[in-house]
Amino acid sequence: MIRKVIVLVLYTSFIFGTSRDIFDTQDRSTRLHKGDVHIRTGYAYSLWKTSEMKNFKMKNEGLNTAWAELIFGDFYNPIFYPNFLLHVEHSFNKAEEPNKVFNINKSVNLDDAYLRVLGTVRVNHFFFKYEYEKFSSALESLDNNNFFVDETGLLNSFPNESKLISETIFRDYSLGYSYRNVDVYAFYSDYQKPYTIRRSGQENVDYANLLLYPQVTAYGLGFRWYMTKNNFYFLPELKLGKGELELTNELDYSDFKGIKGITYTGLKLTTGYRGEITRSLNYHLAYIGELRNFSEEDSNENESSINEDTTHKVMLSLQYSF
Numbered sequence: 001m002i003r004k005v006i007v008l009v010l011y012t013s014f015i016f017g018t019s020r021d022i023f024d025t026q027d028r029s030t031r032l033h034k035g036d037v038h039i040r041t042g043y044a045y046s047l048w049k050t051s052e053m054k055n056f057k058m059k060n061e062g063l064n065t066a067w068a069e070l071i072f073g074d075f076y077n078p079i080f081y082p083n084f085l086l087h088v089e090h091s092f093n094k095a096e097e098p099n100k101v102f103n104i105n106k107s108v109n110l111d112d113a114y115l116r117v118l119g120t121v122r123v124n125h126f127f128f129k130y131e132y133e134k135f136s137s138a139l140e141s142l143d144n145n146n147f148f149v150d151e152t153g154l155l156n157s158f159p160n161e162s163k164l165i166s167e168t169i170f171r172d173y174s175l176g177y178s179y180r181n182v183d184v185y186a187f188y189s190d191y192q193k194p195y196t197i198r199r200s201g202q203e204n205v206d207y208a209n210l211l212l213y214p215q216v217t218a219y220g221l222g223f224r225w226y227m228t229k230n231n232f233y234f235l236p237e238l239k240l241g242k243g244e245l246e247l248t249n250e251l252d253y254s255d256f257k258g259i260k261g262i263t264y265t266g267l268k269l270t271t272g273y274r275g276e277i278t279r280s281l282n283y284h285l286a287y288i289g290e291l292r293n294f295s296e297e298d299s300n301e302n303e304s305s306i307n308e309d310t311t312h313k314v315m316l317s318l319q320y321s322f
Contacts, residue, residue, distance in 0.1 A: 041068045042284075042317030048135045048168065049310045053196045054208045057140045058166075063133075125179065131172040133311065139164045139194055139211070149212045153248040158211060166213070168193045170311065174222060183224040187239055189266075189292070190217045193309070195245075199256070199296070201304040214253075215246040216307065218264040218292070231274045239266030243294040245307065253296070253306065260297045262306070267291040272315075280321050288313040 047062040120129045141162050147155040148164065158164070169191055176185020195214050197207040220241015227234040243264035245253035254262055272286030294307040 037070075038319055038321045039068070039070060040317055040319040042066070042315060044313055044315040046133060046135070046311060046313040049312075050193065051198065051203070051308055053194075053211075054203055054205075055141070055143045055146050056194070056196065056211055057142055058194060059138045059140075060135055063135055122178075125177050127174075127176055127178060127183070127185075129172075129174045129176075129185075131170075133170045133313075135168045135170075137166045137168065137194065139166055143209060146209045146211065149210050149248060151213070151249050153250055155210075164194075164211075166194050170309075176222070181226045183222075183226075185222045185224070186220070187222045187241070187266075188217070188219045190215065191309075192216065195247075195307065197247075197253075198306045199304075201306075212247050214248075216244070216294070217246075218243045218266070218294070220264060222266070233270075233272055233274075235270040237266070237268035237270075239264070239268070245294065258298050263295050263297055263303060265291075265293045265295070267293075277318075282319050282321075284315075284317045284319070286313075286315040286317075288315070 044065045045062060046065065048060050050058070050060075052058075120127060141158045141160055144160045146158040146160075148158045149155055170189070171191060172187065172189045174185040174187040176183050192213055192215055195212050195216075196210065197204045197212070218239075218241055220239060222237060222239040224235060224237045227236075241264045243262040245262065247253055253259070268288070268290040270286065270288045272284060274282065274284050276282045288311075290311050292307075292309045293305055295303040296306050297303050
């Protein structure tokens, strides 16, 4: 898979051209000759897909988000990026109360407002970037012999047709250096999600009736390429590193017999188009897709997937300059 990604990057580099300077210049040129103050508003729809479970049905309706941001002068990164002067969020289960069993505090602390305002900070060629995305899910039990395993390892009965409301928060931090058309960075990611244990690339039948809510983390090195052609841009990313699944306070996935380690591979694509409606008003269409894959490595160095999450986001924004 990694080889295919590299081949794709090289091929699209040939088609689009590769220059971070061109990418920055195009972004600035849509603002600087039109005024010093720029107001941008936008809408995005996000969707999260994860592995299906035999004894549990999980439904995600996606996330609708609107925002507004202010840009002044020659700032490449907006003052608010893009979370949020205005943040509106909706999901199908918004009116439902989360079940007590999911009201656990071991996971991600959501007091991240200051980081969401920072977004991306660049000093010369160095940068820090923070990204945040939240999804709600409704989980329904399909068997009377199902259980929810809390952070202490205690089994809570989860009988047929009962429902749990879950919240999954993806957080990504990166610190790196930009050179020509490439960003090289160290990353750290964490999130929690409903999960049943998977071994050798599939759900393990011996544990299929146990629903867990593990802390999932990954860290390693990432690479981002900048490719542009006219008003189109194309930004593929590759992340490689180590992963961890803390199933309970006392049990990590790597504790299972025969596991040498957990590897992480992340693939991300950001692509879009910038266009003009009038001299003062322009628009921006974008798509962001990301794959997060965790694989177990056995003593023979064979790898098989144990967890995979995919997110998709489509976005439209309008910018007025004066």
